[in-house]
Amino acid sequence: MKKITYKQLVEEIxxxxxxxxxxxxxxxDNSRLINGLPITYLLRYISKNDDNNEEKIDEYFVKHINNTLLKIEKDDRVFILEQDSSDNVLNFDIG
Known part of the structure; x- marks a missing residue:
């Protein structure tokens, strides 16, 4: 796994x-699955759960499992991203 900043994570995704x-x-022991996310909503969701301020450089650990799967670790959270099919796009605001 390689260590990257949030800005690098955005570029990676x-x-x-x-x-x-x-x-x-x-x-x-808890998990949540969300299908059909646009990239901007995905990035907003990942950053929303961080106590992120502009001066702090957040560190993420990422690993490409294959060309459609990416594993991201941040503190006690693990995200697995997978390329979805175009007919699953959701139109909502995570708010």
């Missing part, structure tokens, strides 16, 4: 994925 994306989030 934009360079390697197209919307829609499925997201599996694992925190401890």
């Amino acid at each position: 934009i360079s390697n994925f197209e919307a829609p994306i499925s997201l599996l989030e694992v925190i401890g």
Whole structure:
């Protein structure tokens, strides 16, 4: 796994994925699956759960499992991103 900043994570996702994306989030013994995310909503969701401020440089650990799967670790959270099919795009605001 390589260590990257949030800005590098954004570039990594934009360079390697197209919307829609499925997201599996694992925190401890709990998990959540969201299918059909646009890239901007995905990035917003990942950053929303961080206590992120502009001056802090967040560190993520990423590993490409294959060309359609990316594993991201941040503190006690693990995200698995998977390329989704175009008929699964959701239109909602995670808010």
